Amino acid sequence: MKVNILFYSMYGHMFQMVKAAKEGADKVTGVESRILRIPETLPENILEAMGALEAQKQFADIPEATMDDLAEADGLILGIPTRYGRMSAQWANFLDQSGQLWLKGTLIDKPVALMSSSATQHGGQESTLISTAASLMHHGMLVVGLPYSYQGQMGVDEITGGSPYGASTITGGQGERLPSERELEGARFQGERLAMIASRLSTK
Secondary structure, three states, X not given: OEEEEEEOOOOOHHHHHHHHHHHHHOXXXXXXXXXXXXXXXXXXXXXXXXOOOOHHHHHOOOOEOOHHHHHHOOEEEEEEEEEOOEEOHHHHHHHOOOHXXXXXXXXXXXXXXXXXXXXXXXXXXXXXXXXXXXXHHOOOOEEEOOOOOOHHHOOOOOOOOOEOOEOEEEOOOOOOOOOOHHHHHHHHHHHHHHHHHHHHHHOO
């Protein structure tokens, strides 16, 4: 049973989150998960000016995702950073290529979990997750959120990402904040939940 985990990350925050989600998915018996990265659309000189070129070396050896990676999986986990309250351009470009999958109904009833990040606490994580979910519902996909059975999103003792729509992390204005253990645990929880649901659906 295959779970494919696709992500885009400029500075590495979403990479940390999807690695945690993979840990969760791998807890489910019979699951084979793998991480794939969304192709970069920015030229190297722009990435260098943004201070991202060096950071991206940490996942440069991870294979780039293709439409086949959406089609072949029994379940999907998508790590989608926020850009002004919506998905990043890299993700939009990738999903815009999925027209043939839509035409054939390839992704209908395929479970998908979404995760996000933003620089600030109210920087659009939820709007990114909700708007992405709406896009994927055009494909007929089944969106698997992060329910309140994950108690980590109930606390008020620290600033933390996470909502019923999916796990998330707050990066800080300069990207200086790495995902907290509570945020990573939310990603693990959601990854395991997605894998369990995908496993149940694949046996029907």
